[in-house]
Amino acid sequence: MAQTAITPTRSENYPEWYQEVIKAADMAENSPVRGCMVIKPWGYAIWENMQKVLDQKFKDTGHVNAYFPLLIPLSFLEQEAEHVEGFAKECAVVTHHRLKAGPDGHLIPDGKLEEPLIIRPTSETIIGHMYAKWVKSYRDLPVLMNQWCNVMRWELRTRLFLRTAEFLWQEGHTVHATNKEAQEETLKMLDVYADFAENVMAMPVIKGMKTADERFPGAVDTYTIEAMMQDKKALQAGTSHFLGQNFAKASGIKFLSAEGKEEIAWTTSWGVSTRLIGGLIMSHSDDDGLVLPPRLAPLHVVILPIYRTEEEKSQVLGYVESLAIELKAQHFFEGRVQVRVDTRDLRGGEKAWQYIKQGVPVRVEVGPRDLAKNEVFVGRRDKGVKEKTSMPRAEFVNSITGMLNEIQQTIYDRALARRTENMKKINSLKEFEEFFGGSEESQAGGFAFVHWNEAAMGHEILAKLKVTPRCIPLNAEKESGTCIFTGKPSERRVIFAKAY
RNA sequence: CGGGGAGUAGCGCAGUUUGGUAGCGCAUCUGGUUUGGGACCAGAGGGUCGCAGGUUCAAAUCCUGUCUCCCCGACCA
Numbered sequence: 001m002a003q004t005a006i007t008p009t010r011s012e013n014y015p016e017w018y019q020e021v022i023k024a025a026d027m028a029e030n031s032p033v034r035g036c037m038v039i040k041p042w043g044y045a046i047w048e049n050m051q052k053v054l055d056q057k058f059k060d061t062g063h064v065n066a067y068f069p070l071l072i073p074l075s076f077l078e079q080e081a082e083h084v085e086g087f088a089k090e091c092a093v094v095t096h097h098r099l100k101a102g103p104d105g106h107l108i109p110d111g112k113l114e115e116p117l118i119i120r121p122t123s124e125t126i127i128g129h130m131y132a133k134w135v136k137s138y139r140d141l142p143v144l145m146n147q148w149c150n151v152m153r154w155e156l157r158t159r160l161f162l163r164t165a166e167f168l169w170q171e172g173h174t175v176h177a178t179n180k181e182a183q184e185e186t187l188k189m190l191d192v193y194a195d196f197a198e199n200v201m202a203m204p205v206i207k208g209m210k211t212a213d214e215r216f217p218g219a220v221d222t223y224t225i226e227a228m229m230q231d232k233k234a235l236q237a238g239t240s241h242f243l244g245q246n247f248a249k250a251s252g253i254k255f256l257s258a259e260g261k262e263e264i265a266w267t268t269s270w271g272v273s274t275r276l277i278g279g280l281i282m283s284h285s286d287d288d289g290l291v292l293p294p295r296l297a298p299l300h301v302v303i304l305p306i307y308r309t310e311e312e313k314s315q316v317l318g319y320v321e322s323l324a325i326e327l328k329a330q331h332f333f334e335g336r337v338q339v340r341v342d343t344r345d346l347r348g349g350e351k352a353w354q355y356i357k358q359g360v361p362v363r364v365e366v367g368p369r370d371l372a373k374n375e376v377f378v379g380r381r382d383k384g385v386k387e388k389t390s391m392p393r394a395e396f397v398n399s400i401t402g403m404l405n406e407i408q409q410t411i412y413d414r415a416l417a418r419r420t421e422n423m424k425k426i427n428s429l430k431e432f433e434e435f436f437g438g439s440e441e442s443q444a445g446g447f448a449f450v451h452w453n454e455a456a457m458g459h460e461i462l463a464k465l466k467v468t469p470r471c472i473p474l475n476a477e478k479e480s481g482t483c484i485f486t487g488k489p490s491e492r493r494v495i496f497a498k499a500y
Numbered sequence: 501c502g503g504g505g506a507g508u509a510g511c512g513c514a515g516u517u518u519g520g521u522a523g524c525g526c527a528u529c530u531g532g533u534u535u536g537g538g539a540c541c542a543g544a545g546g547g548u549c550g551c552a553g554g555u556u557c558a559a560a561u562c563c564u565g566u567c568u569c570c571c572c573g574a575c576c577a
Contacts, residue, residue, distance in 0.1 A: 005538080034569085089575065122577095156501095156575055163576070216577095236577060275577055306536055349537035356538095367536055377536080500577090 004287035005357050014231045019160065021281055024357040025290040028160050035158040035165030039274070042358055043161075045298035046277055047168065051148060053200050053295075053334070054170065054272070057192050063144040063172060068127050070150075071117040076125035079250035083124065086217020090153040092119040092165075119152040124218070124243070124269055127173045128251030135175055135265060138257050142185070143175040161278035162235075162500050169273035175253055175265045179244070182266035183221075186242040189270040190223045193238035201276065202293040202412035203227050203283040204419055205237060206447075206495065208471025213457050216269075220244035226470045226495065228419040229282035232444035234470045234497035237279050240270035278500075284411045290359030291381055293411055294404040295333045301400065302355045303341045306348055306367030317343065320366050323376070326397045332404050356385060361407050362400070382410045422446030425493065429461065429484050436465040436498065449493040456485030462496075470495045 006024055010017045022028055027043030030036075039047065055065070071094060077084055098111035120126070131143060152166045172189060176182040190207055197205045205225035215222040219241040227237045245264045248254070253265040284291040294300055303320045307313040320341050330337040342351050348365070355363055365377040365388070376396050379388040380403070391399075426432050426448045436445040445467075452469065462468065476492045483490050 030569095086576095151577095153576070155577095157571095157573095167577075169577080239577070271577075273577055304537090308535065347535075347537070347539070349535095349539085351537090353538045365536070369536075 005289050005353060006287050009287040010230060015159075017287070018278075018282060021285050021289055021357075022160050025359060027277070027290070030160070033165075035155060037160050037164050037166075039168075042298065043277060046280070046292070046296055047274055049296045049298060050196075050200075050276060051170075054192075054196055055146075055148075056334075057196065058146050058170075058172065061144075061188060061192060063146045063174075065147060066145050067147050067149065068120075068123050068130065070120055072120050072123070072126045074116045074118055076129060077118060079125055079128075080218045080247055082246075083218035083250075087121045087153070090155065091121055092152050092154055093117070094119065120149075121151055121153045122269075122271075123147070123149075123151075123171055124173065124247050124267075125251065128247050128253060128267070131173070131175055131265075131267075132252040132254070135253050135255050138177050138255055141175060141177045141255060141265065142181065143173075144185075145174070146170055146172040159278075161274055161281070163275070167273050167275065169271050171269060171271040174268045175248070176267070177255070177257070177263070177265065179266050182244075182268050183242050186221070186223060186240045186268045186270070189268070190225065190238075190240040193240065193270070193272060194225050196272075197225055197227065197237055197276075197279075198412070200293065200295045201280055201283070202295075202408055202415060203237070203279055204412065204416045206471065206473055207475070208473045208495065210239075210471055211457070211469040211494065212454060214469065214471075216241045218243065218246050220246065223474075224471050226447075226497075227279055227283065228415075228422060228447060228497075229279070229500070230285075230418065231282070232422050232446040232497075234447065234495075234499040235275070235279045235282070236470070236499065237276060238270070238272040241268060243267045243269060283415050285359070288385060289357030291411060292359035292361060294361045294408045297359065297361055298338065299340050299355075299358075299360050300332060300338045300404055301327055301340075301362045301364060302360050303339065303364045303366060304348060304351055304355075305341065305343060306365055312368050315371060316366060316368065317341075319371050323364075323366070323393065323397070327400055330397065330400050332401050337400055337404070352379075356381065361404055364396070380407060382407045419447070423449065425449045427451075427481070427484065432484055432496075433461060433465065436467050444498045446497065448496045450496055451479075451481035451483050451490035451492075452494045452496075453483035453486045453488040453490055455488065456483055459485045461485070466498055467496050468499055470497050470499060 006017055006020050008016050025042060026040055028037045028039045031038045094117040095113055096109035096111050097113055099107040100110040102108040135143060148170045150166055150168050155163050155165050158164050174185050176185060194205050194207050197203045205227045207225055210222040210224055216239060221242040223240045224236050225238045227235045229235055245266055247267050248265040254262055255265055257263050281290060303324055305316045305320045307316045324339045324341050327337050327339045352363060359381060361381050363379040370376055374393050375390045376393055377388055377390050378396060423446055424435060426435055432448060432450060435448050472494050478491055481490050
């Protein structure tokens with residue numbers, strides 16, 4: 001028998017382990033279409049839970065949902081210079097609208113389009129186009145909209161959830177009368193993301209501003225939440241952009257102020273994607289597979305009935321059905337406790353391992369012996385596979401909500417402790433190189449807090465180590481120092497890391 | 501687009517150097533034995549060996565062309 005459910009383990013081969021966790025949990029797989037994934041029910045259920053919580057947060061902050069088209073006229077992309085440069089290389093282009101049978105029987109494109117269409121890599125331009133029509137007066141502002149959709153970016157190298165050619169996300173797009181209001185919106189949504197990451201995903205994040213080089217194409221400022229994965233690499237988990245008047249100018253979003261003066265509007269955009277699922281996996285999972293924070297788990301408790309004879313079967317099933325009803329009546333987070341009784345004709349061990357690999361927070365085994373004592377045998381995903389305990393049925397039912405909250409807290413604490421251990425203030429180039437372990441790919445180092453001057457961008461050591469500036473932390477205290485690359489004075493530290 | 505590697509059963513692979521008519525493990529199905537833990541025994545089903553052409557009595561194997569995928573790099577949420 002294998003020591004762990006997942007081979008290789010994290011320490012043996014982290015990237016391979018990641019792929020195997022997804023496979024073992026039955027979350028997604030590659031599709032026949034290059035770079036595109038099929039999200040299977042277990043993975044999709046997690047996404048649905050993310051959507052549900054985020055959507056409510058958006059609505060609570062005054063936003064409404066709408067839907068804009070998948071296809072965007074090519075000319076729209078040309079409106080904003082930096083935006084073109086940022087996305088042109090990764091656009092899928094639609095050039096025809098019909099197929100006809102070719103001489104060899106194969107279908108060939110026919111009906112060439114006057115103007116090619118691109119499949120949206122993001123929707124600033126087409127939404128801006130519509131906003132320009134909708135916004136006439138200061139009374140029309142602010143516009144606070146979001147859309148849940150898919151986008152496509154022709155990535156050259158893809159990985160399930162972390163980077164796929166097509167991915168699911170939400171993109172918020174807002175229009176404001178003033179610079180100040182738009183900046184406040186940008187930071188407000190960054191807070192929404194950070195709150196979601198930490199309190200729902202149990203994934204600690206650092207809020208920060210992107211350096212100029214890492215900014216969204218066309219944005220004035222890009223803010224990010226950065227998380228540290230178990231291999232100490234950084235994951236950009238969500239971004240919120242202050243677009244200034246760049247896109248408003250490009251799309252012609254103008255309005256008449258209360259004073260009757262024509263003004264150019266201020267816009268923002270912000271998004272998180274199915275990449276969050278990749279972050280979730282790499283934040284908590286272990287060598288036995290996925291570990292889910294209870295607040296996002298599609299299933300909280302799985303009950304595994306154990307019996308041999310038909311007589312035992314009917315007794316045990318009767319017992320667990322009523323147990324399931326009691327558990328389902330319990331509240332947890334923003335709903336009820338989700339319970340499944342697994343009566344499939346499979347061996348007990350096989351079933352138990354399936355749920356371990358899928359990250360279900362609590363497993364309950366109930367057999368004739370437990371029945372006799374009116375007890376249940378409980379295993380938790382945040383504890384060892386064999387670390388299971390008996391407890392009276394009533395006590396279990398009464399404590400399930402608390403237990404789920406405890407698991408949520410435990411995995412957050414673990415992730416936070418791991419991050420804390422791997423963050424370091426670094427004051428010299430030599431120390432910096434050592435931290436990131438030369439050119440060794442396995443040496444991710446962690447988060448390095450260093451004094452840095454933007455003039456050092458492109459420094460050969462950064463390229464050699466494959467390290468990039470992740471963000472300027474928002475809560476960073478002012479601290480005088482000198483840039484470790486250029487020796488120029490610096491007022492605060494920037495986080496550097498290897499990143500996904 | 502550069503540099504490597506691979507396409508053989510649903511999945512993972514061997515066989516290719518030295519041509520001889522297709523094999524292993526897992527999974528699936530059947531029967532039996534098991535059962536507080538990812539079972540065991542016996543049997544069964546399933547493949548025009550990526551595609552096209554060529555050499556040959558004979559091609560998974562040799563030759564030519566072609567397509568696809570994976571890894572490393574550039575690009576990136």
